[in-house]
Amino acid sequence: MSTDSRALRTVSIPAADVADRSDLIRALETSLGSHFSSDPIVPTPNPLIVVISGPSGVGKDAVINRLTELRRNLHFVVTCTSRAMRPGETEGKDYYFVTKEQFLRMVDQDELLEHALVYGEYKGIPKKQVRDLMGKGYDVVLRVDIQGAETLRRVLGQKAVFMFLTAESEAKMVERLVDRRTERKEELLVRIATAREEVKRVSSFDYVVVNREGELEKAVQTVEAIIDAEKAKVRQRNAVL
Numbered sequence: 106m107s108t109d110s111r112a113l114r115t116v117s118i119p120a121a122d123v124a125d126r127s128d129l130i131r132a133l134e135t136s137l138g139s140h141f142s143s144d145p146i147v148p149t150p151n152p153l154i155v156v157i158s159g160p161s162g163v164g165k166d167a168v169i170n171r172l173t174e175l176r177r178n179l180h181f182v183v184t185c186t187s188r189a190m191r192p193g194e195t196e197g198k199d200y201y202f203v204t205k206e207q208f209l210r211m212v213d214q215d216e217l218l219e220h221a222l223v224y225g226e227y228k229g230i231p232k233k234q235v236r237d238l239m240g241k242g243y244d245v246v247l248r249v250d251i252q253g254a255e256t257l258r259r260v261l262g263q264k265a266v267f268m269f270l271t272a273e274s275e276a277k278m279v280e281r282l283v284d285r286r287t288e289r290k291e292e293l294l295v296r297i298a299t300a301r302e303e304v305k306r307v308s309s310f311d312y313v314v315v316n317r318e319g320e321l322e323k324a325v326q327t328v329e330a331i332i333d334a335e336k337a338k339v340r341q342r343n344a345v346l
């Protein structure tokens with residue numbers, strides 16, 4: 106006789122096909138020697154850091170805006186930048202706009218998770234915001250260029266999930282950038298030349314998501330599916346900053 110079967114109490118269990126449901130459950134509990142717990146079988150998944158990167162104009166902002174509308178538990182970490190505000194941008198929503206001096210002070214005081222000089226302007230992610238949001242149990246999404254993603258990979262390793270967003274072709278990416286009408290011709294040249302190099306760096310990411318023309322919703326669904334799969338992982342990423 107096995108230890109388990111010896112531990113079973115000798116109570117009469119009513120026939121499963123005819124018994125009253127709660128009588129049956131109570132008899133099973135008595136027989137097994139303990140109440141059936143309503144506690145979760147697995148712990149709540151850890152808050153996740155999602156890094157979304159990709160060349161200029163692939164639709165990072167568009168994807169993240171839609172994603173945070175759909176997922177209430179996911180919060181966007183607002184980057185600090187020394188660049189000027191573009192028409193339609195909002196302080197504290199798109200970026201925190203600071204002076205170069207303010208930015209360099211933040212660097213000195215080690216307040217940034219990563220920072221870089223991009224197209225002549227500083228950009229960086231405030232650590233405090235990430236910590237505060239994760240402390241409240243929220244997942245966070247960080248938006249960085251490829252250079253920033255590589256720095257974050259060095260800082261965070263496997264503690265975050267890294268997604269490379271791309272358009273379906275170089276031509277589509279350029280069209281999106283041109284249609285946006287926010288860059289001067291010199292900036293367009295630099296961004297497109299940089300993008301050509303950046304697409305070669307996809308292998309250092311965990312996932313690649315194609316944001317096809319007119320199919321933003323599909324790209325967002327793919328990102329959501331990745332997040333859901335990450336949340337269901339047995340061995341969770343454990344980001345402690």
Ligand SMILES: Nc1ncnc2c1ncn2[C@@H]1O[C@H](COP(=O)(O)OP(=O)(O)OP(=O)(O)O)[C@@H](O)[C@H]1O
Nearest residue numbers: 161162163164165166167281316317318319320321
């Ligand atoms: N799937 C899509 N189909 C068509 N247009 C799109 C799609 N996704 C984004 N766009 C448009 O492409 C343009 C560039 O997108 P967005 O500004 O989100 O790119 P980005 O990757 O954030 O660029 P940057 O890094 O330069 O800020 C925007 O005008 C946006 O509305």
